[in-house]
Amino acid sequence: MTSSEPAERPEPYVQVRGPVRERYALITGASSGLGAAFADRLAQNGYSLVLVARDEDRLSAVAERVTGRYGTRCEVLPADLASAADRRAVEERVGRGVDFLVNAAGFGVSGSFWSVESAALDAQLAVNVSSTQEFTRAAVAHMLENDGGTVVNLSSITGLVPGRGSTYAASKAWVLYFSQGLSHALRGTNTRVMVLAPGFVRTEFHARAGIDVRTVGDGWWMDPHDVVDQCLVDLRRGKTFSMPGIRNKAFIAAVSRLPRALAQRVNRMLGNAGARA
Numbered sequence: 620m621t622s623s624e625p626a627e628r629p630e631p632y633v634q635v636r637g638p639v640r641e642r643y644a645l646i647t648g649a650s651s652g653l654g655a656a657f658a659d660r661l662a663q664n665g666y667s668l669v670l671v672a673r674d675e676d677r678l679s680a681v682a683e684r685v686t687g688r689y690g691t692r693c694e695v696l697p698a699d700l701a702s703a704a705d706r707r708a709v710e711e712r713v714g715r716g717v718d719f720l721v722n723a724a725g726f727g728v729s730g731s732f733w734s735v736e737s738a739a740l741d742a743q744l745a746v747n748v749s750s751t752q753e754f755t756r757a758a759v760a761h762m763l764e765n766d767g768g769t770v771v772n773l774s775s776i777t778g779l780v781p782g783r784g785s786t787y788a789a790s791k792a793w794v795l796y797f798s799q800g801l802s803h804a805l806r807g808t809n810t811r812v813m814v815l816a817p818g819f820v821r822t823e824f825h826a827r828a829g830i831d832v833r834t835v836g837d838g839w840w841m842d843p844h845d846v847v848d849q850c851l852v853d854l855r856r857g858k859t860f861s862m863p864g865i866r867n868k869a870f871i872a873a874v875s876r877l878p879r880a881l882a883q884r885v886n887r888m889l890g891n892a893g894a895r896a
């Protein structure tokens with residue numbers, strides 16, 4: 620069995636009251652990596668998809684793939700999430716009703732914080748943080764008034780260990796705190812917010828960010844479909860935090876038990892913070 624074939628077919632996550640109706644999942648960052656893997660799995664689960672990213676051709680290729688495999692109905696919604704106007708268009712689509720939202724669009728900026736263009740940092744904040752906040756708000760407001768639903772926000776183990784870079788890590792810490800706080804606020808409702816915090820995943824992320832990963836051992840890497848499968852298993856178990864990979868769990872458990880000063884020293888050594896904005 621390859622990792623693009625799930626071990627089991629997960630149950631739907633949204634409990635629909637009344638007659639069965641078409642269920643929608645909107646995925647940002649769906650043209651590549653983890654977002655594209657979510658598209659595969661949610662299509663397999665019977666969701667109709669709304670696929671968001673900048674590259675329309677790649678979104679269409681994902682749409683063709685899942686339509687060919689599962690007969691999925693797909694809307695392709697090209698948007699640059701660094702642009703407020705494009706975010707409004709996506710927010711408007713989310714507000715019309717989705718049952719499952721995945722905020723996977725995100726990127727990192729390499730280079731020292733003080734030398735990179737301000738515009739690149741603003742774009743990173745807009746894509747990693749603002750879009751997550753705006754789309755989650757629109758989704759949750761609709762979900763609470765209707766059949767409930769699920770939001771999955773992409774953080775990272777980087778968001779759990781201060782010192783591994785500055786703005787990217789901070790954006791992922793924001794996603795973690797935001798999602799966990801919101802999931803507490805939603806307790807007792809039929810609407811769930813899950814935060815997904817992967818370690819190293821084989822996607823285009825590092826190449827796009829210009830991060831040299833040659834020293835990262837094979838054992839640290841995960842396939843995006845495996846990460847998504849574990850996230851969906853954790854959702855079915857009622858968890859609101861998912862950190863796939865035994866090594867990642869062991870690393871975070873070890874670092875979080877160290878005294879803060881020592882943990883910072885380990886992170887400085889491993890994270891090459893000066894080269895990561």
Ligand SMILES: NC(=O)c1ccc[n+]([C@@H]2O[C@H](COP(=O)([O-])OP(=O)(O)OC[C@H]3O[C@@H](n4cnc5c(N)ncnc54)[C@H](OP(=O)(O)O)[C@@H]3O)[C@@H](O)[C@H]2O)c1
Nearest residue numbers: 648650651652653672673674700724725775820822823824
């Ligand atoms: N890979 C890892 O090791 C890892 C680990 C932890 C967390 N993460 C997080 O996982 C998420 C998905 O990343 P990935 O690993 O799948 O990387 P990826 O393969 O580079 O995918 C990133 C996605 O984000 C989209 N995107 C980037 N900038 C955008 C913009 N301005 N507007 C709209 N969409 C934009 C890209 O699409 P277009 O270029 O078509 O716009 C692409 O679909 C990110 O939030 C990342 O921070 C990744």
